[in-house]
Amino acid sequence: MRSPPVEPAARSVVADFERDRRLFLRRRRWETLVGTLIFSGLLLVSFQHSQFFSSDIGGDPLGRIADFLGRMSPRLSPAALFSDRATQGSLASWLYDLPLWLKLGWQTVEMAILGTVVGVIGGLAASFLCARNLMPIPAVRFVVRRGLEMIRTVPEIILALILVAAFGVGPLAGIIALAISTTGSLGKLFSEINEQVDPRQLEAMDASGAGLVGKIRYGVVPQVLPNYASYALIRLEGNLAGAAALGIVGAGGIGIELQRAISYTEFDTYLAILVLMVGLIFVIDIVSEAIRHRLMRLGAAR
Amino acid sequence: MNSRAYERALATAPHILRPNWPRRLGVVAAVGLVLAALAAMVVDLQLAPEAIVAGVGKLGRFAHAAFPPSDGGQWRRILHALGETFAMAFAGTVLAAVAAAPLGLIGAKTVVGQPVVHFLFRRALDWCRGVPSLVWALILVSAFGLGPFGGVIALALADIPSLAKLFSEAIENSDERPMEGVRSAGVSPLMALRYGLAPQAAPVIASQCLFFLESNFRNAAVLGIVGAGGIGFELQERIRVFAFDEAAFIIILYMVCVAVLDTVSQRLRARLA
Numbered sequence: 001m002r003s004p005p006v007e008p009a010a011r012s013v014v015a016d017f018e019r020d021r022r023l024f025l026r027r028r029r030w031e032t033l034v035g036t037l038i039f040s041g042l043l044l045v046s047f048q049h050s051q052f053f054s055s056d057i058g059g060d061p062l063g064r065i066a067d068f069l070g071r072m073s074p075r076l077s078p079a080a081l082f083s084d085r086a087t088q089g090s091l092a093s094w095l096y097d098l099p100l101w102l103k104l105g106w107q108t109v110e111m112a113i114l115g116t117v118v119g120v121i122g123g124l125a126a127s128f129l130c131a132r133n134l135m136p137i138p139a140v141r142f143v144v145r146r147g148l149e150m151i152r153t154v155p156e157i158i159l160a161l162i163l164v165a166a167f168g169v170g171p172l173a174g175i176i177a178l179a180i181s182t183t184g185s186l187g188k189l190f191s192e193i194n195e196q197v198d199p200r201q202l203e204a205m206d207a208s209g210a211g212l213v214g215k216i217r218y219g220v221v222p223q224v225l226p227n228y229a230s231y232a233l234i235r236l237e238g239n240l241a242g243a244a245a246l247g248i249v250g251a252g253g254i255g256i257e258l259q260r261a262i263s264y265t266e267f268d269t270y271l272a273i274l275v276l277m278v279g280l281i282f283v284i285d286i287v288s289e290a291i292r293h294r295l296m297r298l299g300a301a302r
Numbered sequence: 303m304n305s306r307a308y309e310r311a312l313a314t315a316p317h318i319l320r321p322n323w324p325r326r327l328g329v330v331a332a333v334g335l336v337l338a339a340l341a342a343m344v345v346d347l348q349l350a351p352e353a354i355v356a357g358v359g360k361l362g363r364f365a366h367a368a369f370p371p372s373d374g375g376q377w378r379r380i381l382h383a384l385g386e387t388f389a390m391a392f393a394g395t396v397l398a399a400v401a402a403a404p405l406g407l408i409g410a411k412t413v414v415g416q417p418v419v420h421f422l423f424r425r426a427l428d429w430c431r432g433v434p435s436l437v438w439a440l441i442l443v444s445a446f447g448l449g450p451f452g453g454v455i456a457l458a459l460a461d462i463p464s465l466a467k468l469f470s471e472a473i474e475n476s477d478e479r480p481m482e483g484v485r486s487a488g489v490s491p492l493m494a495l496r497y498g499l500a501p502q503a504a505p506v507i508a509s510q511c512l513f514f515l516e517s518n519f520r521n522a523a524v525l526g527i528v529g530a531g532g533i534g535f536e537l538q539e540r541i542r543v544f545a546f547d548e549a550a551f552i553i554i555l556y557m558v559c560v561a562v563l564d565t566v567s568q569r570l571r572a573r574l575a
Contacts, residue, residue: 043392045389049385050386050389050390051449107346107347111347114343114344154557155523162361165364166357166361167353167354168357171349241433245436248527249527267444277433285432
């Protein structure tokens with residue numbers, strides 16, 4: 001039995017399809033090949049450049065990591081676990097400076113809170129200046145937006161480095177660094193919230209003869225407050241981790257003790273402070289999450 | 303007319319129109335309490351206004367000294383340091399992604415159906431997420447010696463928990479039906495992951511890795527401060543000797559690099575999506 005004759009037009013459609021498909025597959029294969037080559041090249045150069053397998057550090061990276069983990073773990077012995085500070089292997093000898101660490105930990109929390117509060121105020125001011133529906137002058141919007149972008153590019157540790165040189169060692173430099181970088185990120189997020197304000201509610205208030213203050217209080221604030229607060233609290237969580245690191249460059253808080261533990265090569269002490277820090281971050285996370293969920297419910301109820 | 307409507311409303315629902323004094327007092331008290339707490343923190347940290355004024359004056363002098371920015375005749379060294387910073391970021395991101403992939407699989411509800419394991423695992427990741435890479439770098443540089451190696455490990459350690467969490471979310475969000483289809487064809491579990499899951503999850507995961515590369519370039523710039531090499535080390539040296547014109551040059555160059563990297567990575571991510 002003969003196959004039915006194929007119309008020349010149909011044949012050319014099939015041929016076109018086959019050709020396009022071949023081309024497509026070939027292009028994709030090329031793209032994959034080039035992508036893989038670029039990726040492995042970058043990876044090779046990166047590992048080379050970062051001395052990953054360099055002999056200066058003795059080679060054998062995995063062995064060194066294991067050795068390091070051994071040095072970091074506390075030397076606790078079950079028998080002496082609850083004896084006093086002088087006994088080797090007790091919890092108290094591992095956490096020998098706990099009161100100081102707790103005090104510095106609290107200082108870190110205070111730094112994070114104050115830095116966040118100042119940053120929220122700065123972010124609010126900036127957000128009104130660069131929201132499309134609130135700031136009619138495009139030039140101001142442009143300048144403020146670019147300024148915020150620039151702030152976000154500079155890591156807060158580098159800000160802190162400069163600020164410590166200006167304000168001296170202590171929490172003040174850290175708070176200002178946190179406040180500046182918080183302004184940079186919250187200014188952008190807040191302005192996006194401002195731009196999403198529903199104009200109909202404001203129109204309704206206009207129609208009922210409300211003044212500007214009334215409009216902001218009853219028309220804008222209820223719409224934006226839960227979102228503002230939620231972003232500010234997320235930022236507070238981040239700032240706590242940031243504040244803990246700032247002490248390393250002398251900007252106050254628990255980081256200074258991390259630096260000290262390292263300069264005395266007390267790796268097990270380092271781990272103790274690290275555990276304390278993680279605990280602090282954990283507590284703040286839980287509190288802030290609870291507040292955020294309440295605010296979200298309030299926002300939904302309105 | 304207006305006043306009659308008001309009177310009628312007052313008669314039916316007086317509590318809505320009358321000011322709610324207990325509630326107002328409560329709000330005022332709460333605001334006062336918060337302000338008092340903030341003031342107490344300011345006192346506790348011994349933040350003095352004169353210190354702020356003096357510091358701002360010094361900052362002004364720094365800004366004056368920073369203009370015009372100068373490369374100090376060391377642009378080759380600075381470019382090399384920038385390259386080192388990028389190398390740290392790239393190597394750290396790749397290591398973190400490789401380590402986070404199996405963790406992400408374990409953390410995904412759809413792959414490991416053990417609620418207790420899942421919960422504990424997620425919580426553990428949450429706890430570790432708070433430790434910044436600088437804190438890891440400080441101890442790693444001390445353990446492994448000065449140089450970028452410690453920085454790479456620090457970046458990887460700081461990223462693994464967040465990446466593992468994002469990976470497991472990407473895996474959970476993917477459609478399960480292709481997996482079932484591949485499984486029903488009788489292939490091994492590994493093959494089911496490769497052909498049922500990877501085609502869906504890989505673009506999401508790749509785009510997250512690019513995002514982390516961007517943020518790691520910023521983090522890597524900081525690690526030099528504790529001795530992990532790269533641009534942070536050069537910058538810290540300049541600031542320490544108050545060579546603010548050279549510091550400004552480095553910061554501007556660095557900002558340009560961040561902008562370039564962000565643009566490239568955004569393009570790539572847009573193509574993946």
